[in-house]
Amino acid sequence: xxxxxxxxxxxxxxxxxxxxxxxxxxxxxxxxxxxxxxxxxxxxxxxxxxxxxxxxxxxxxxxxxxxxxxxxxxxxxxxxxxxxxxxxxxxxxxxxxxxxxxxxxxxxxxxxx
Amino acid sequence: xxxxxxxxxxxxxxxxxxxxxxxxxxxxxxxxxxxxxxxxxxxxxxxxxxxxxxxxxxxxxxxxxxxxxxxxxxxxxxxxxxxxxxxxxxxxxxxxxxxxxxxxxxxxxxxxxx
Numbered sequence: 001x002x003x004x005x006x007x008x009x010x011x012x013x014x015x016x017x018x019x020x021x022x023x024x025x026x027x028x029x030x031x032x033x034x035x036x037x038x039x040x041x042x043x044x045x046x047x048x049x050x051x052x053x054x055x056x057x058x059x060x061x062x063x064x065x066x067x068x069x070x071x072x073x074x075x076x077x078x079x080x081x082x083x084x085x086x087x088x089x090x091x092x093x094x095x096x097x098x099x100x101x102x103x104x105x106x107x108x109x110x111x112x113x
Numbered sequence: 114x115x116x117x118x119x120x121x122x123x124x125x126x127x128x129x130x131x132x133x134x135x136x137x138x139x140x141x142x143x144x145x146x147x148x149x150x151x152x153x154x155x156x157x158x159x160x161x162x163x164x165x166x167x168x169x170x171x172x173x174x175x176x177x178x179x180x181x182x183x184x185x186x187x188x189x190x191x192x193x194x195x196x197x198x199x200x201x202x203x204x205x206x207x208x209x210x211x212x213x214x215x216x217x218x219x220x221x222x223x224x225x226x227x
Contacts, residue, residue, distance in 0.1 A: 004156070031213055042117070042203070042217035043157075055212060090157065097213045099145060099164055104157035 003027050006091050006105035013081050013112055021076040021108045023091030031097060032074040034066060035090040037107070043090055049074060050097055081112045115140045117206050119218035126194050127226050134189040134221050136204035146187040147205040147215065148178055157203065163187065174198070196227045 004025045013019040023032065031050050035043040047056045049068045063085070065077040078085055088109050092102040120135035138144065148160040161172025168180040178189045187204060204218040 033213070033215075035215075040219070042219045043215070044217075045214050048212060048214070050212075057214075092157075092215075094213050098207065100213065101147065101159050101162055102213065102215060103159075104149075106156040 004091055004093055004103050004105035006089075006108050008108060009106060011108055011110050013078075013110065015082065015112055016080045019078050019081055019110070021078075021089050021091075021110070023074045023076070023105055024072050025074075025091075025093045025103075026072070027093055027095075027103060028071060029093035029095050029103070030071075031094045032068060033092040033094070033102065034064075034074070034076050035092065037088040037090060039087075046076070078110075081110070083112050086110055086112045115206070115208070115216050117204055117216050117218040119202075119204050119221050121221045122219065123222045123224070125224045125226065128196055129193050130225075132189070132191040132194050132198075132223070134202055134204075134223075136187045136189065136218060138185050138187070138204075138206045138216075140185075140206060140208060142208055145207045146178075146180060147207075148172065148176070148187075148189050149203045149205060149217075150200045151203070151220075152200045160189070160202070194223070194225050196225045199223060199225045 007022045033048040034046045037043040046060045068074045088107045090107045091105040094100045094102045117138045146163040149157045150160045163170045163180045171177045202221045205215040
């Protein structure tokens with residue numbers, strides 16, 4: 001019954017080695033979000049797609065990129081992970097922008113060694 | 114800058130105790146308000162939401178929250194907690210009609226002792 005699925009649940013990557021996190025959804029929602037949640041902190045939005053339109057938050061580092069090849073899938077690419085990028089990465093979807101709730105995946109916990 | 118503040122970071126209660134978790138936000142315009150819960154090992158799930166209308170909102174599992182506009186608050190309440198309510202609770206705000214960007218509080222860890 002999982003509606004927003006993130007893979008993998010746990011990812012270990014080496015310092016500076018590109019890594020890709022995956023999110024898929026069965027809800028056919030127009031909007032997909034990526035949030036970063038560091039230990040003991042609030043989740044923080046990195047960017048979102050409305051359909052194919054990409055919207056980056058102003059303070060999201062250039063090191064973070066995203067791709068959405070179709071409605072169902074969205075990827076988070078970290079080009080050169082640093083130790084400070086270790087976090088839980090949450091994918092979420094919503095039917096539209098505003099006045100609607102978001103549905104979250106279980107998250108991918110990224111460790112950088 | 115818009116922000117959400119949750120007053121309690123870690124709350125410990127015994128079963129059947131009453132719960133109130135505080136949440137305040139800073140944004141002058143119309144907002145949508147949410148409480149999300151994250152049970153151990155699970156994803157964030159919506160407990161309840163407020164978009165407009167009756168400021169007293171009822172959610173799942175006996176939770177409710179009251180929007181007090183004058184106080185910029187959206188406190189979560191439950192009259193009698195159960196051990197299964199042990200989880201992390203996040204208050205979140207999104208400016209109405211915005212991108213849907215959720216601005217989260219730091220979360221409150223609730224531990225209910227049996």
